[in-house]
Amino acid sequence: MSDQSQGLHRILAGLQLNSFAPPEDCHPLASILLLPGLAAFFAAELSVIRTITYGGSMSQLAQHALELLQAPLPQEDIIFSDLYRDTSLLEDIHCITDRTRPISTELVMNILVKYFHAYVHSGSYRRILSLKDITMVFDQFAHRRRGCKSLLEQRRLRQWLVQHSFALCMLADLPKTASIFAAIAGMHFPDSIDRQQYTGLDIGTGSGILLLAAFVQAKRNNFRKVNLVGIERDPYVQKRTARMCCTLEIGEIILGDAKTTDVYAPLRQKPVTFVANETIPGIRQELWCEDFVMINETMFRTLGPLLEETFFFPEGLLVMDRDRGVYTMLNKMNQYHQAPNLDLAAMSAQALLIDDRVVPLNKVGDEYLNSIPNKSRPLLTQRW
Known part of the structure; x- marks a missing residue:
C-alpha cells in the first residue's frame, strides 16, 4: 500500500472507521468516496478531521478531497x-x-430575507445588510446537514441551524411565505370594526413571521392598541422567537401546546380580532399528520363567543376524502373541525381559501417565484 493510502487509513482509523478495507491498489480519494455517507461526514466535520495528523500535518491529498x-x-x-x-x-x-x-412584492421579499438573517444573527435588524451576506445565511441553512464552504469551521452555527430547522423551514419557503404574509398584512377590516383594541393569535408561530404580518395588519387598519400572542411548543424556537418579537416590539410568544385549554388564558378577556393557524399538513397529507383539527376544536371550545367576530388565516382549508371522492371546506362556519359523517383525520389537505380564492397548496406563492433566480431556488425549503 502506498504512503498516501496508509495516511488516509490512519485518518479513517482515527475516525473509528478502520474496518473499511478497500483494495490495495485503490486510489486514496476513491477510498473516501467508496464509504457510504462518509462524503457528507467529511464535509460536515472538517474541523474535527483537521485535528488528525499525518506526518505532523494533514495529507495534502486528503485536504483536496475534502x-x-x-x-x-x-x-x-x-x-x-x-x-x-x-x-x-x-x-x-x-x-x-x-x-x-x-404592499409590494419588493417590500415583502425584503422583509422576509432580512427577517431570516436577523433571526439567525441577533441585532442585524438595525443594520443595512448586503444581499450577499443574506444569501450566505440561506446557503448555510440549506446545507446545515451537509458539507458546504459557507459553513466551514462553523460547527456551533451548524448546530444552531439544525436546532431551529422547523421554524426556519417555514420561513425559507420564500414564495409561499410571501403570499401568506401579503394576504394577512393586506387584510382590510370593515369600517364597522371597533379600532380601539386589536387582539391577535398565531398558533404554531415558529419564527414569528406571521405574527409580524398580523402586526402590520393591525397597524394598516389603524388599531390604537395592539396585543399579539404567539403559541410555540418547541422550547428552543420559543426562546429565540420570543426574543426576536420582543426586540421588534411585535408581541409575546408563549411556550405551550395549542391543544390544551390553559395556553389560551391570556386571550380570555377581550374578543379576538385575528387568528392565524399554521399547523396545516402538506398537500395530500392526511389531517392526522398535524394538529390542525384538534387545535381548532380546543380553541373554539375554550374561547367560544370571543371568536364570533374573528378573522382567520386560512379563511378556509379544502380537504378531501380520497376513497369517496368527497370534498369539504373547513372554515369559521364549521369551526374548522365540524364535519358530520366524515372522518376528518383521514381526509387530506388540498387547498387554501385566500382572499376568496381557492389555491392548491402546491400553487401557493407561485406569483412570487419570479423574484428568485433559478440558481438560488435550490436554497429554498418547502412549507407544504
Missing part, C-alpha cells in the same frame, strides 16, 4: 438584486405599516 466534497458558495443572490432595498429590516417594517403605501 474541498471537492464541499458545496460551492452560492453563485446567485437569494432574490434579484434589482428588488433589494438598501434599508434595514426595521425601516422596511416601518414602511409597510404605512397604509398609504401598497
